[in-house]
Every structure is written in structure tokens, then in C-alpha cells.
Amino acid sequence: MEVTLTVNGTAHALDVPDNMLLVEVLRERLRLTGTHVGCDTSQCGACVVHMDGCAVKSCTVLAGQADGADVTTIEGIGAPDDLHPMQAAFRECHALQCGFCTPGMIMAAIDLVNTTEHLDEQAVREGLEGNLCRCTGYHNIVRAVLAARDVM
Amino acid sequence: MYRFNYQKAASVAEAASLLDGAEDGVYLAGGMTLIPTLKARLASPTDVIDLGAIDGMADISVGDTVRIGALARHAEVAASAAVRGAIPALADLAGLIGDAHVRNRGTLGGSVANSDPAADYPAAVLALNAVVHTDRRAIAADDFFKGLFQTALEPGEIVKSLAFRIPRRAAYAKFPNPASRYAIVGVMVADFGAAEVRVGVTGAGACAFRSAELERALAGGLAAEALADVTIPYDGFNSDIHASAEYRGHLVAVMARRAVAAAIS
Numbered sequence: 001m002e003v004t005l006t007v008n009g010t011a012h013a014l015d016v017p018d019n020m021l022l023v024e025v026l027r028e029r030l031r032l033t034g035t036h037v038g039c040d041t042s043q044c045g046a047c048v049v050h051m052d053g054c055a056v057k058s059c060t061v062l063a064g065q066a067d068g069a070d071v072t073t074i075e076g077i078g079a080p081d082d083l084h085p086m087q088a089a090f091r092e093c094h095a096l097q098c099g100f101c102t103p104g105m106i107m108a109a110i111d112l113v114n115t116t117e118h119l120d121e122q123a124v125r126e127g128l129e130g131n132l133c134r135c136t137g138y139h140n141i142v143r144a145v146l147a148a149r150d151v152m
Numbered sequence: 153m154y155r156f157n158y159q160k161a162a163s164v165a166e167a168a169s170l171l172d173g174a175e176d177g178v179y180l181a182g183g184m185t186l187i188p189t190l191k192a193r194l195a196s197p198t199d200v201i202d203l204g205a206i207d208g209m210a211d212i213s214v215g216d217t218v219r220i221g222a223l224a225r226h227a228e229v230a231a232s233a234a235v236r237g238a239i240p241a242l243a244d245l246a247g248l249i250g251d252a253h254v255r256n257r258g259t260l261g262g263s264v265a266n267s268d269p270a271a272d273y274p275a276a277v278l279a280l281n282a283v284v285h286t287d288r289r290a291i292a293a294d295d296f297f298k299g300l301f302q303t304a305l306e307p308g309e310i311v312k313s314l315a316f317r318i319p320r321r322a323a324y325a326k327f328p329n330p331a332s333r334y335a336i337v338g339v340m341v342a343d344f345g346a347a348e349v350r351v352g353v354t355g356a357g358a359c360a361f362r363s364a365e366l367e368r369a370l371a372g373g374l375a376a377e378a379l380a381d382v383t384i385p386y387d388g389f390n391s392d393i394h395a396s397a398e399y400r401g402h403l404v405a406v407m408a409r410r411a412v413a414a415a416i417s
């Protein structure tokens with residue numbers, strides 16, 4: 001099956017198996033391994049990317065469903081010497097330990113800030129319901145998102 | 153996942169004919185239930201027919217009823233000013249489903265077609281006396297949910313939209329599973345005036361149902377006192393690692409009281 005998709009601003013035309021997942025396209029075909037697979041059962045949010053502007057779990061989207069879509073991954077939001085404000089806030093607030101959940105957390109948090117009018121601590125905690133972190137206990141993640149909110 | 157053929161339908165008619173021509177086909181909407189099911193190899197269809205590109209099937213309009221296309225995503229219903237204006241409880245319910253990413257993909261049609269015992273929308277379909285419009289007919293809410301993952305839908309039948317009646321007031325109260333956010337028990341209470349109160353319950357039984365006990369108790373009008381002594385027979389309720397049948401019976405009464413309190417506040 002032929003699919004075309006724009007990832008981080010670059011258009012790609014790819015021939016993929018019908019049962020391929022968006023996350024497999026990203027990681028295995030485009031070698032964008034910043035997007036992680038944690039649970040592979042739609043629970044953990046490690047695989048969150050933006051598809052046409054919305055945060056989605058890319059382990060639960062078929063490549064065919066993403067045909068024609070505009071996808072942004074963690075690689076597309078900033079560079080090591082020019083971090084996205086959310087990345088900078090995660091670093092500043094020590095919002096990661098092992099870092100496994102971080103790409104999904106950051107993509108989810110950016111969508112949350114972009115789509116929520118009055119984002120307070122409670123709204124951040126509820127908004128990140130779909131992202132699990134096994135290390136940090138969430139407090140510093142919440143602090144980072146609130147800090148990024150103020151500068152985004 | 154087993155191999156399958158993926159096809160994207162451009163219209164309802166094309167989707168139906170693709171399914172007809174498939175050896176063992178299944179429709180795909182948001183995929184938030186179907187894709188995990190395929191990964192777990194609980195289903196192995198030969199063909200997956202994607203409804204997602206069908207035009208006009210995600211529309212929301214408000215007239216005598218609130219009409220919502222089957223492809224409307226939970227996040228769209230939760231954020232819809234039209235839905236919130238007419239039936240705030242319905243927008244609230246959509247915003248309580250799963251997590252933000254699930255709401256960005258999951259659809260109304262997928263939720264009702266699936267009839268998961270712990271899904272939220274079925275409680276609203278029953279309490280708001282919705283009509284399920286398919287490519288073949290209109291099905292009344294009371295005739296729709298048939299059992300565990302069972303509905304009145306025939307093989308290949310496509311849900312196109314749902315029309316929810318607009319109540320005078322309504323509210324949904326949910327006791328979510330803290331991990332998955334699915335309803336351990338959810339209760340929607342809807343007051344249509346003229347002594348007509350409907351109560352939809354999800355999470356407790358094999359599928360969503362109306363509670364005769366609660367509707368009888370509330371027939372005189374929505375009042376917190378009306379439910380003070382109500383007890384819910386829990387025989388046949390779901391009993392699992394999350395909650396026993398008896399506890400679910402207790403929760404139905406508690407959620408009903410919370411829904412009534414929210415509806416009249």
C-alpha cells in the first residue's frame with residue numbers, strides 16, 4: 001500500500017504493509033526513533049505525536065489512516081541548540097529521569113498548552129492522564145508544563 | 153497483528169459494498185478499540201474497511217434533537233458549543249472518556265457499535281432516548297443494546313448518526329477505573345419534564361440499561377431526597393478484579409444521587 005505523509009515538514013511517499021502502524025513508519029522506515037513504544041496497547045502515551053495538529057497515540061493509528069496527514073514528532077519541534085520552550089522547561093525543572101516517557105510527554109504537553117484556555121495544575125494532571133511515567137512521580141513534569149505555559 | 157487488507161471507503165455505500173465483498177471484513181473508525189483488539193489477536197479479519205474518510209459523517213447539528221455524526225470524535229463533542237448549549241451533560245460525558253489522545257481519535261459511532269459494558273456513551277443513548285440512524289433504518293435506544301458487545305446492528309450495518317432528545321436538564325456521574333478511566337459505574341439522569349425521567353446506567357451490567365428502580369423513584373421529579381432509600385438489585389451485575397457486583401450495585405445508587413444533585417444545581 002502506498003501512503004504519502006508529511007513528517008516534520010518533509011513529504012514522504014512510502015510503500016508499506018497494510019497492517020503497518022504509524023509508529024512503525026516513523027521509527028522503522030523514517031528512522032525517527034525519538035518516538036517511543038512503551039506498552040503497545042494504547043495505555044502509556046510514550047508514542048504520542050501530533051497528527052494534523054492533534055496529539056495521538058501513534059501505536060494505535062494505522063499507516064493508512066495517516067495517509068495524507070501532517071505529522072510532527074519530537075524531532076520536529078526543536079534542535080539541541082534551539083530547544084522548544086517545553087523541552088527547555090523539562091530540562092530546567094528536572095522533569096525526566098530515564099527519559100523514556102519524555103518524547104510522548106512533551107508532545108502531549110504541547111498539545112495541552114495549545115488547546116487549553118485556563119491551564120492550571122489540576123488541568124495539567126488531568127490533561128496528561130494518557131501519559132505514564134515510571135520514574136518522576138509527575139510533580140516535576142507538572143511544574144515543567146506550567147513553566148512552559150507561561151512562555152509559549 | 154495478523155495480516156489484513158486495508159481499504160479506505162469514500163462513501164457509506166462503498167464501505168458497505170467493500171464489506172460485502174470481503175471474506176471476513178470489519179469497519180474501522182477511530183481504531184481505539186479495534187486496533188488494540190487486532191494487536192491482541194482477539195480478532196483476525198481479512199479486511200479492515202476504514203470509514204474515516206467518509207464525508208459529512210462527523211457533522212453536529214442542533215434542532216429538535218442534537219444530531220451527531222457517527223464519526224464525530226469524543227474531543228469534538230466535548231468541545232462543541234452547540235452540544236454544550238443544548239445538552240451540557242452530553243459534552244461533559246464526552247470529555248470524561250479515556251484520556252486526551254483517546255478522545256482525539258475515538259468516535260461516537262465506534263463507541264455505541266461496540267457496546268463495551270464500561271463505555272460511557274451508551275448511558276447517554278438510553279437516558280436521552282436517542283435514535284440510532286444507520287444505512288438501513290432508525291433504531292430506538294431501548295432496542296439497541298443487546299448484551300456484552302452485542303447490539304441490534306446486523307452484519308455490515310453502518311451507524312451514520314445519532315439523534316439525542318434534548319432534556320430540560322440532565323447530568324452524568326461516573327466512577328472511573330483509576331487506570332483506564334473506563335466507567336466502573338456511570339449513571340446519566342435526564343429530566344424531560346411532565347414526570348418523564350430517564351436513567352441510563354453503564355458499567356454495572358453486561359451492557360448499558362435503564363434502571364426501573366431509579367426512574368420510579370424520580371418520577372415525582374428530580375430531588376436528592378427521592379433517592380435516599382433506593383436500593384439497586386445487583387443480581388447479575390459484573391463482578392471482577394475492579395469491583396464486586398454488590399459494590400457496583402451500591403455505586404449505581406451513589407452515582408445516581410450525584411447525577412441528580414448535579415442536574416438540579
Ligand SMILES: Cc1cc2nc3c(=O)[nH]c(=O)nc-3n(C[C@H](O)[C@H](O)[C@H](O)COP(=O)(O)OP(=O)(O)OC[C@H]3O[C@@H](n4cnc5c(N)ncnc54)[C@H](O)[C@@H]3O)c2cc1C
Pocket residue numbers: 041042043178179180181182183184185186187203222223248249250251254257258259260261262263265266268270271272273309310311312332333334335
Ligand atoms: C486507553 C483507553 C481508554 C479508554 N477509556 C474509555 C472510557 O473511559 N470510556 C469509554 O466510553 N471508552 C473508552 N475507551 C474506548 C474509546 O472510547 C473508543 O474510541 C470507542 O470505544 C470506540 O470508538 P472508535 O471510533 O475508536 O472505534 P473502532 O475501534 O474503530 O471500532 C470499534 C468497533 O465499532 C465498529 N464500528 C465503528 N464505527 C462504526 C460505525 N459507524 N458503524 C458500525 N460499526 C462501527 C468497528 O467495526 C469495531 O467493531 C478507551 C480506549 C482506550 C484505548
Ligand code: FES
Pocket residue numbers: 036037038039040041042043044045046047048057058059060
Ligand atoms: S506505546 Fe502507544 S500508548 Fe503505549
Ligand code: FES
Pocket residue numbers: 095096097098099100101102132133134135136
Ligand atoms: S522519566 Fe522514566 S518513565 Fe518518565
